[in-house]
Amino acid sequence: MTPNQKKNIAILSISLASGGAEKVISLLLKELRNDYNVTLVLFHKVLHFPVPEGVEIFAMSNKSPKRPFHKKIFDSIRFIFTYYRFIKKNNIEISISFLAFPNLINGIVATFNKKVKTIISERGFPSDNVTSKLSFYISKIFYPIFYNKCYKLFSNSVYINNDLKDNFGIKIPMEVIYNPIELPNKTINSELLSTETKKLKLITAGTINKRKNQIMVVRAIKESKLKYDFSILGDGDLRTYITEEITKFKLEDQISLKGKVKKVNEYLINNECFVLSSFTEGFPNALIEAMAIGLPCVSTNCLSGPLELLNENQPINIKNGEFFIGKYGLLVNNDDHIGLSKALDYYHTNPTERERFSRLSLERAKAYELKSIYSQFNQFIKS
Numbered sequence: 292m293t294p295n296q297k298k299n300i301a302i303l304s305i306s307l308a309s310g311g312a313e314k315v316i317s318l319l320l321k322e323l324r325n326d327y328n329v330t331l332v333l334f335h336k337v338l339h340f341p342v343p344e345g346v347e348i349f350a351m352s353n354k355s356p357k358r359p360f361h362k363k364i365f366d367s368i369r370f371i372f373t374y375y376r377f378i379k380k381n382n383i384e385i386s387i388s389f390l391a392f393p394n395l396i397n398g399i400v401a402t403f404n405k406k407v408k409t410i411i412s413e414r415g416f417p418s419d420n421v422t423s424k425l426s427f428y429i430s431k432i433f434y435p436i437f438y439n440k441c442y443k444l445f446s447n448s449v450y451i452n453n454d455l456k457d458n459f460g461i462k463i464p465m466e467v468i469y470n471p472i473e474l475p476n477k478t479i480n481s482e483l484l485s486t487e488t489k490k491l492k493l494i495t496a497g498t499i500n501k502r503k504n505q506i507m508v509v510r511a512i513k514e515s516k517l518k519y520d521f522s523i524l525g526d527g528d529l530r531t532y533i534t535e536e537i538t539k540f541k542l543e544d545q546i547s548l549k550g551k552v553k554k555v556n557e558y559l560i561n562n563e564c565f566v567l568s569s570f571t572e573g574f575p576n577a578l579i580e581a582m583a584i585g586l587p588c589v590s591t592n593c594l595s596g597p598l599e600l601l602n603e604n605q606p607i608n609i610k611n612g613e614f615f616i617g618k619y620g621l622l623v624n625n626d627d628h629i630g631l632s633k634a635l636d637y638y639h640t641n642p643t644e645r646e647r648f649s650r651l652s653l654e655r656a657k658a659y660e661l662k663s664i665y666s667q668f669n670q671f672i673k674s
Contacts, residue, residue, distance in 0.1 A: 299381060300327040300672075303374065303388040303397065306337035306356060309551075311470070311576045312389045312414040313340055315447075318471050320346050322665040327385070332377065334370055334393075349377060371396055378407055385672060390414055391430070398437025409441040410672065415573040416594050417454050435460040445671060447574035448595030449604065466671055469599075470574045471664035472583055474656065475556050479585030481649035484563055484642065490518040490545075491639045494562040494586075496555055496577045497569070499527030499548075504591075506536060507568040510628035513540045517639050521546045524558060559584040563645060564638050570625055572596045582619070583656035587648035589614070589621040589634045597622060600655065619655045620648055 300323065307313045316331070317340035323329050324345040331342060336350035351373045352366060374396055378386060387410045388397040394411040401409040417430065434455070438444065443464040446452050455461040497503040505523055512519050523533070523546070530548060537546050552558060559565065565581035567590035572578075574596040581588055582600070590597040592615070598604055602617035609615045614634035615622045621637065623630040638645050 297326065297328045298384045299330075300385040300387065301330050301332050301378065301381075301383045303332045303386060303393040304334075305390060305393060306333050306335045307331070307340050307342065308337045309339040311573060312412075314576060315414075315470050316389060317341060317343075318473065318661055319665060319668060322661065322669070326669060330381065330383075332374060334366070351377075367392065371399055375400055375403065378404060383407060385410065387672070388412065394441075395433055395437045398440045401440040401442070402437070411438060411441050411444050413444060413446040413451050413455060413573075416448075416451055416571050418458055419571045419594075431459060439463055443671075445668075448599060450595035451573065468668050468671060469659055469664060470576055470579065471661040472576075472579055472656065472659050473661050474583055475560075477556070477560055478583070478653060479560055479649055481585055481646050481653070484587065484649050485646040487642050488563070488639075490520050491564060491635070492562040493519050493521040493564045493566060493635065494524065494558060494581075495522075495566050495568065496524040496559075496581075497567075498525050499523065499530045499533060501529065502570050503527075504568045504570050504626060505529075505533055507591075507626055507628050507631060508566055509533065509536055509540065509542065509546060511632035511635055512542060512545055514628060514632035515636055515639075517636055519545050519635070519639075522558060522562065523548045524550075524552050524555060526551050555580070556584060559586060562586060564589065564635070566631070566635070567591060567597065568631070569593050575600070579656060579659055582652035583659075585649045585653045587620065587638055587645045588652060589623065589631065589638065591625050591627075591631075592622045593625055619651045 302316060304316055321343045324343055330347040330349055332349045335352050335356040342348060351370050378400055385408045386397055386400060388394045389412045397409045397411050400407060438461050441463055445466045445468045447470050449467050452465045499505055512521060537543060559581055565586040565588045567575055567578045569591055571593050572595060578588060578590055578600055592598055601620035601622055607615050609624050611627060612629040614630045621634045623634050
């Protein structure tokens with residue numbers, strides 16, 4: 292290979308559906324294609340996010356990912372052999388995988404093909420990123436075996452790496468590379484947030500499920516004596532439950548469910564505060580994207596991500612029923628709707644603080660701009 296010849300690199304993922312890891316892949320591909328011959332390898336050809344020109348796509352199955360359990364088992368075995376053959380046939384020099392099962396496949400490739408540099412990426416908090424106790428114990432068995440066969444690992448939080456090291460016995464080199472974002476063309480004029488309002492426009496975005504815990508915000512609004520205009524972007528299995536609770540609390544005039552939307556930024560820019568209520572995150576794309584628009588933010592101090600974003604990972608202690616004023620936003624304890632209610636009221640009654648944290652959000656988001664994060668990522672690949 293001549294010095295200027297591009298290396299062959301494969302990016303392995305389940306799909307390019309509408310998830311946080313998938314969005315990160317889509318963004319990194321924009322830069323990777325300039326430095327490598329890139330093939331995006333998917334279990335299933337589901338493409339919610341765009342694949343930039345110049346990137347090859349190889350789908351290992353044309354069937355829907357929604358298949359009976361026994362067929363998924365068969366598919367999983369087939370994917371292992373198909374990807375292994377793909378690596379050899381296409382002279383792949385670097386194989387980068389995202390999410391647990393693709394990471395395990397990369398570990399298997401590393402076991403039998405020492406020539407390939409296998410890099411894996413953990414995107415969620417491992418100890419709380421499984422669907423059952425059984426899957427947790429399976430992870431405890433197979434992560435140490437196959438993750439440790441790989442060259443190195445990167446995640447999007449120091450807490451994820453610590454969890455992998457302390458609870459799963461991962462010993463390979465690990466680094467933190469935060470999620471990239473593309474800074475939006477339009478942002479909020481922070482000065483406009485300094486005006487007093489009778490009804491604060493509040494917004495959140497994410498799948499409506501137990502982990503995202505949107506009911507916490509509903510209860511916080513119920514607790515407050517102030518008025519809000521709260522928009523929930525997204526859909527999920529708890530939508531009916533949330534709707535029933537909104538009706539029970541008689542908050543129909545303050546809370547609306549918008550469902551899945553494509554142009555999230557158009558909703559964000561027309562609001563005055565963003566709230567993240569999750570029990571756990573990998574690295575919250577929704578939060579950093581809201582900051583990039585210029586929204587003042589309040590978040591649960593969940594592992595992992597919010598503390599890193601809103602207080603530069605400096606440790607804090609929040610009393611139950613209270614909130615903490617961080618460097619770049621407000622933080623509350625997990626599932627503490629009393630503390631959240633006070634935090635929201637703080638923004639509601641302090642327009643100058645809304646303006647200040649809007650400016651701080653815009654400043655903080657610049658650290659996660661795509662080219663800056665990609666530079667770190669490319670250096671990590673090469674090292």
